[in-house]
Structure formats: structure tokens, C-alpha cells
Amino acid sequence: MSIRRETAGGEPGLEGALAERGLVVRVEGRMGLAVLVANEAMVARLGDADVRRAALALAREHGFSHVAIELRADAPGIGDARPKGV
Amino acid sequence: MDSANPVSGATATDKEIALAQWLRDRSRVVVGYSGGVDSAYLAVMAFRTLGRDNTLAVIGRSASYPMAQWATARQVAESFGITVVEVTTDELNDPNYAANPANRCYFCKTELWSRLAPLARSRGFATIADGTNADDLADYRPGAQAAREHGVTSPLADFGFSKADIRERSRVLGLPTWSQPSSPCLSSRLPYGTTVTPQRLKQVEDAEHALRSLGITQDMRVRYHDDLARVELSGAELDQWIEPRNLTRLQQAVASAGFSRVTLDLRGFRSGSLNVLHGVTAA
Numbered sequence: 001m002s003i004r005r006e007t008a009g010g011e012p013g014l015e016g017a018l019a020e021r022g023l024v025v026r027v028e029g030r031m032g033l034a035v036l037v038a039n040e041a042m043v044a045r046l047g048d049a050d051v052r053r054a055a056l057a058l059a060r061e062h063g064f065s066h067v068a069i070e071l072r073a074d075a076p077g078i079g080d081a082r083p084k085g086v
Numbered sequence: 087m088d089s090a091n092p093v094s095g096a097t098a099t100d101k102e103i104a105l106a107q108w109l110r111d112r113s114r115v116v117v118g119y120s121g122g123v124d125s126a127y128l129a130v131m132a133f134r135t136l137g138r139d140n141t142l143a144v145i146g147r148s149a150s151y152p153m154a155q156w157a158t159a160r161q162v163a164e165s166f167g168i169t170v171v172e173v174t175t176d177e178l179n180d181p182n183y184a185a186n187p188a189n190r191c192y193f194c195k196t197e198l199w200s201r202l203a204p205l206a207r208s209r210g211f212a213t214i215a216d217g218t219n220a221d222d223l224a225d226y227r228p229g230a231q232a233a234r235e236h237g238v239t240s241p242l243a244d245f246g247f248s249k250a251d252i253r254e255r256s257r258v259l260g261l262p263t264w265s266q267p268s269s270p271c272l273s274s275r276l277p278y279g280t281t282v283t284p285q286r287l288k289q290v291e292d293a294e295h296a297l298r299s300l301g302i303t304q305d306m307r308v309r310y311h312d313d314l315a316r317v318e319l320s321g322a323e324l325d326q327w328i329e330p331r332n333l334t335r336l337q338q339a340v341a342s343a344g345f346s347r348v349t350l351d352l353r354g355f356r357s358g359s360l361n362v363l364h365g366v367t368a369a
Contacts, residue, residue, distance in 0.1 A: 069352060
């Protein structure tokens with residue numbers, strides 16, 4: 001049995017990769033979990049299973065085993081979900 | 087396991103026949119009983135094979151055992167006439183358990199079996215069995231070590247019953263649990279290293295109850311990440327609830343349990359999800 005404990009640290013890379021595919025979100029990393037903070041339009045896009053699969057694949061490439069979309073309508077950064085540094 | 091082990095190429099019916107023979111060979115059996123799909127099937131099989139006087143289902147109750155699960159357990163046992171005894175377990179007061187290490191289940195099961203074994207002996211039962219199935223063996227299950235240390239057997243796993251086998255035979259036998267979602271203890275929603283407290287378990291239980299109240303019926307988990315809840319839904323229900331018009335209801339239901347942030351997992355439900363998140367493997 002083993003436990004991996006590193007922080008993925010791939011937030012900027014994942015944000016950029018998602019943005020290239022039209023998913024403009026802010027990524028908050030919590031160990032292997034990537035929390036996507038997005039506006040309503042971006043959340044709606046994730047209703048498409050193919051878009052979700054693509055997002056999951058990109059997250060894996062950037063070191064995240066789990067991806068979740070934040071549901072709070074008033075989440076910090078909502079409406080200003082541009083990737084950091086873009 | 088006995089020479090009658092039918093695992094290779096066996097149908098669920100073949101396995102059930104072998105299980106019944108195994109039960110007959112033991113005459114009297116105590117079943118560690120949660121009311122979940124697996125232990126309910128095993129308890130009913132023991133009851134049908136050995137009769138009321140030779141079957142005892144024992145429920146271990148604590149804050150990590152969901153109330154809804156307890157209600158199901160009692161209902162199933164009552165409907166079949168199975169005798170049930172409840173023991174209170176105190177694993178949350180064990181610092182080894184409360185610290186929530188990756189082998190947390192070992193300490194929980196040690197507590198359960200150390201209370202259950204003397205009870206079984208005092209009632210003249212030599213065999214204690216649990217509902218571990220063959221699929222469980224693929225995941226990291228430190229509780230199995232505690233079972234072995236206390237002489238607890240896992241006939242469903244030994245005879246190669248998959249979860250699908252158990253559901254199929256449960257349906258044939260008329261168990262209401264045949265289509266019930268799997269239901270591990272509430273502590274499984276907390277990442278390893280996050281202290282297990284009654285308050286946190288209640289928060290998860292309340293959130294999952296709220297989601298069930300919305301009509302979510304399939305496998306589902308609310309994973310606890312401090313202030314943030316991560317909801318895992320199964321297949322079709324994920325497709326349904328990720329629709330924008332439904333997300334607000336989902337968010338409100340989970341937030342009502344005290345989570346300030348609510349998220350929906352994009353991959354959806356997966357058993358042992360937190361093992362994956364923490365890189366814990368069975369190897």
C-alpha cells in the first residue's frame with residue numbers, strides 16, 4: 001500500500017489547456033482535485049459529455065485525478081473566470 | 087475455501103448452491119450485517135438455509151453508520167424474520183481511527199469484530215461471516231485484515247460472487263436491496279488525514295439525505311473536503327443534474343448541510359474515489 005501526497009500544482013497549465021479548447025475557467029488545485037470555477041456559460045458547456053471527457057483528459061495530463069465544477073452562483077471569480085496571466 | 091469452490095466459470099446460481107452447502111456445513115452462522123446489498127443477501131441465504139434459530143444478524147451501530155442504512159437493515163430483517171442484535175461500536179473514540187489513516191477501516195473492523203466475536207461465542211455460534219464480495223478484493227480494503235485476525239470469513243468473496251451476481255440472486259430471492267446503491271460507511275467520504283468527527287459525518291449524511299430527497303436514486307457520494315463538498319453522481323443522473331436548470335437545486339441541497347462550497351465531480355461516482363485521489367493502491 002502506498003499513498004501519494006504531492007500537490008499537483010498544474011493549475012496554470014490546465015487553465016491554459018482548457019482555454020485553448022474554449023473552456024475559460026479558473027482552476028483551484030486541492031491535491032489531486034482540480035476545482036473549476038466558471039461562469040454560467042462555461043458550466044453549461046460542461047453539460048456536454050464529450051466536453052467533460054476532454055476536460056478530464058486534460059486534467060489528467062496536468063496531474064489531476066479528479067475534476068469538479070463549482071456550483072455556487074456567487075463563487076469568487078465568477079464572471080471573471082479568465083485564466084490567470086491571460 | 088472448500089473444494090466445492092465454484093469460482094472458475096461458475097454462474098451466480100452455481101455460486102449460490104455452493105454457498106448454501108458451505109452454510110449447511112457450518113450449521114450456525116452469525117452475519118455481520120449492515121443492511122447493504124451484500125450482507126443482506128448473505129443474511130437471507132443463511133436464514134433460508136439454516137433457519138431462524140441458527141442465523142443471527144448483528145448490526146454494529148456508530149456515527150459512521152448512516153441512519154437510512156440502519157432503517158433498511160431493520161426493514162429487510164423484519165420482512166424475512168431474521169433475528170437481529172445491535173451492538174454499539176465506539177471507533178470514533180479510538181485515536182487511531184479518528185486520525186483517519188489510509189488503513190482506517192482496519193481499526194473500525196477491529197472494533198466491530200472484537201465486540202461481535204464474544205457475542206457470537208456467548209450464543210453458541212462458531213462461525214462469523216461478513217458480506218465482502220469478490221469485487222471488493224480489487225480495491226484497498228484494510229478491514230479485511232481485521233476480519234482475518236478475528237476469524238471472520240467472507241464466503242461471498244471466497245465463492246467468487248461479484249456485486250452483479252449478488253444483485254442478480256437478491257432479485258430472484260425477492261430482496262428489496264437488489265437494486266439498492268452500495269453504501270459504505272460515512273467515514274469513507276472524508277479524505278485520509280482528515281479527522282473523523284461525528285459532526286463531519288453528520289454533515290455528509292445530511293447532504294446525501296438532501297440529495298436523495300431530490301430524487302437521486304443511484305450510487306452517489308458527497309465527498310468532504312473541509313469547506314467544500316464534492317458530489318459524485320452516477321451516469322445518467324450526472325447527465326440529468328449537470329443541466330443548468332438543475333444545478334441550483336443540487337447546490338442548495340448540499341449547502342443546506344453546512345458546506346460553504348459545493349462542487350459536482352465531472353467524472354461522476356466511482357467507488358474508492360478517495361483512494362484514487364490519494365494514490366492509495368491495493369498493491
